[in-house]
Amino acid sequence: MAAPLSADVLVRALRGEGVRVAEHGDWKTHNRNHKGPWGPVHGVMLHHTAGVDSLALCRGGTPDLPGPLCIGLLTKDGTVHLVGYGRTNHAGNGSAAVLEAVRAEKPLPARGPDAVDGNARFYGFEIENLGNGRDPYPAAQLDAAERLSAALCRAHGWSARSVIAHKEWTRRKIDPSFSMPAMRDRVTVRLGSKPAPPAPPTGPGTPQKPVYETFPGAAFFVPGRNSPLITAVGRRLVAEGCGRYEIGPGPVWGAADTRSYAAWQRKLGYSGSDADGVPGRASWDRLRVPRAGGAVSKEGGPA
Structure with missing residues (x-):
């Protein structure tokens, strides 16, 4: 009230x-x-x-x-x-x-x-x-x-x-x-976090392609997955102070990517199994990964 x-x-x-x-x-x-x-x-x-x-x-x-x-x-x-x-x-x-x-x-x-x-x-x-x-x-x-x-x-x-x-x-x-x-x-x-700047506008008069990558689904992020999208994710994690890489980031999803994404989830306030390093919709939308050079199919694999 x-x-x-x-x-x-x-x-x-x-x-x-x-x-x-x-x-x-x-x-x-x-x-x-x-x-x-x-x-x-x-x-x-x-x-x-x-x-x-x-x-x-x-x-x-x-x-x-x-x-x-x-x-x-x-x-x-x-x-x-x-x-x-x-x-x-x-x-x-x-x-x-x-x-x-x-x-x-x-x-x-x-x-x-x-x-x-x-x-x-x-x-x-x-x-x-x-x-x-x-x-x-x-x-x-x-x-x-x-x-x-x-x-x-x-x-x-x-x-x-x-x-x-x-x-x-x-x-x-x-x-x-x-x-x-x-x-x-x-x-x-x-x-659970401080306010952040808004995403750039889209719609009439702006580019029709999305500014950010759409969420490809959690199943996309399996060890060994090779995609330009994974490099883009890693760069965003580094920019957010969550990079846990000794080398890279690179295009192949591995343990360092999982650790880095888990750090991002913890930064957003998640804990326990909700901070397991596997991207979910809410944390992905907050990360705002710029569109990478490669495409991702609706099924989550390379197009």
Whole structure:
């Protein structure tokens, strides 16, 4: 439970977490507060837009659902566009049991009847995506979702359990169309370290090839695997102060690579079997390996 941050404090928190922010018009006073109080707030709710012209829609809404429809819109290049602040038409009614779990920072229960006004209790953010299972969420966009969620949790002293999906709030919704447990894992890792600069933007007007290598899967990293990607990984580990190489790094995955990656995992706050030196999705996304000269197939082997 907490009083909402002021608009100026929100912006400082987002930028302090490395979020790229764009401010639109009178966003600081554009809200639905005349319909009821906003706060105390208990967490962050994530959505996907499922449509086009997202920025205009999020700011203005529709005749049946007046705007703003969120505090901010996350576009595919990783920018958070601030369109309103205060009570926004993003959540609607949802489960009292879910609200109580978020307030207590406990695992979420099954969704109950729609009995509580979520517009008054959550910060709401829309993520630009069709939600059809085919429209991708670029790495920069997911990075922004992680960062803004962590920024608000850090500002309020919340854990990642305070970050929920619209689909976890009510049976009426299916958004956002990505794994929320995985997103909460990312937020947990981020909260365990100091804020870092954001990834470069991608999208229209920028190169279409990803800036960073996509995760090839843990099975790719087996002893003896030979790939330019492994050299790129080793160079990033050295740059992060985690290199444990006497010679190299080189293109063949070996014991020194495993030791170096384990050091990276420990730097992120992992321990025990979670710091075994085998790359996982969350730690890989944080390492940001530049695209290497060789390609990697979807199955994890050389293409």
